[in-house]
Amino acid sequence: MPNPADRNAMLEARRTLKMAQSPHAYVRGNTAKFYEWLAASPVSRRVPTGPAIWICGDCHLGNLGPIANGQGSVEIQIRDLDQAVIGNPAHDLIRLGLSLATAARGSDLPGVVTMRMMEEMIDGYAAAIHDPTSGVPGVESDIVRSVERAALGRRWRHLAKERLDAVEPRIPLGKKFWELSAEEREALTTLFAEKHVGAMILSLQGKPKDREVRLVDAAYWMKGCSSLGLLRYAAIVALKTRKGRWSYALVDLKEATTPIAPAAPGADMPDDDAERVVAAARHLSPYLGSRMMPVRMLDRSLFIRELTPQDLKLEVDQFSHGEAVRAARHLAFVVGTAHARQMDPATRTEWLAILEADRRGTLDTPSWLWESIVSLSGSHEAGYLDHCRRYALAA
Incomplete structure (x- = not known):
């Protein structure tokens, strides 16, 4: 049996390898860099302060997926709460946006698609804040629904x-x-x-x-x-x-x-x-x-x-153009529902007004969100390349 020191050495080696496999894997494995950026970047000062509610704290694609309750019903929900705190819901939106944007880059999709993803993401999130009881994101993702359907058929x-x-x-x-x-x-x-x-x-x-x-x-x-x-x-x-x-x-x-x-x-x-x-x-x-x-x-x-057999994570290897946009809306709706169920109607209305205040058109992304994603994408890409260089030298 490995002793604790050996365990940690083996885990660190595995972590380093996984994070070197792709920019998306690097983003998933480096929550610390995300919050370092939030603390230091001038862009982050424009991020609005939403109502103090429980947030995921590490809201990337891999932390969403189908979950079963004790009675066998299945829903797409947040599946990892290690970083959860009572904090600013805008942080979950930015973290999800960064994860989606990185996945789009890994699928060789153009920047215009990333822009559309962010627009749909904020629309899906806003729809959930407006009515968290509907359960309908407007446009459903084939990837998300296929994972949910697969979960329903699983057994021990x-x-x-x-x-x-x-x-x-x-x-x-x-x-x-x-x-x-x-x-x-x-x-x-x-x-x-x-x-x-x-x-x-x-x-x-x-x-x-x-x-x-x-x-x-x-x-x-x-x-x-x-x-x-x-x-x-x-x-x-x-x-x-x-x-x-x-x-x-x-x-x-x-x-x-x-x-x-x-x-x-x-x-x-x-x-x-x-x-x-x-x-x-x-x-x-x-x-x-x-x-x-x-x-x-x-x-x-x-x-x-x-x-349970139904617990799965979303593993996105490749996005098509249309599916990337649909998935962004659907997953943001899931996160918005998780946030909104903690707010009373007045708080939801106030938070929705803040989200809408910085949008220049009916489908535009708030500038604070777009600028955050652009800045974060650049800093994480540089961090990923440095990580790969260190990994190659060590190997």
Whole structure:
């Protein structure tokens, strides 16, 4: 089993490699650079201050996707809330716009398409702020809807095959999953024996809360880039049925950390980072928030969530011209709905007026948003090239 220092070295190497693969991957993996720009760029001073609400804080394409609730319904929602804070909703708009613009460049689309994407993005977002209950973005994205339809047809075998490379309820050790220390295994066994943890998992499975829950298998999970220096585990939990048989749930445990995203002055958020992430999920992504719980383990703050077969991320390798524009509107509508459900009608009207105030035409992008995207695209492109040079020299 790799020790913590070796784990971090391997995770850092993986993070460096992934970020060197494309400008879009670099943007996804470098939240810090985004907020450094917000703090330093003269352009950022023109960004309006919206109502203080829960925001994603890292609102890029990969953090949106279909999510199932405990009853099996599926919606496109925000799926990663590690950076979530009570902050300025304009930051989510800019982060999403940068991600879309970078994806468009990766698809060799001309700058005119990026301009149209930003126009549709602000229109889709404004539509959700105006009426967050409609559920209709106006023009639907084929990419977004196809992922949602695929999610509806998935079952445990799909999740096990995708995440575990197996259908039997065991976690295969290898490149993605590493053996636990004795201390980690003991801590996880104790955690899942706690009644409140077992009750949450049973409630999501629709089973009576007095049923037995036990840990079957677990491993350290080398997943993505955000686990660097943090605890991250995958666990298979067995749930006893009325007939005395066992069904299984796959549970993700992730250490919470201090967010990079700036919070609004005086924001009243939980001091514990795992509690903050869960509170944000319940406001921004109710389907996800209903399946999460903050816990303490090994003197660290973690949040746990059951993974369902329907949970997918949006993976955009190539955009066509028309699909890029439709996806921009659809995804901004999703983010706008998450924001708007936290606002009363008067606050939504005031925020909508701020968004519309800087638009020169019915389909124009607010100048603060466009200038932010242009400035950020340039700074991230330069940062990406420097990153690639460092990676090549190190390799």
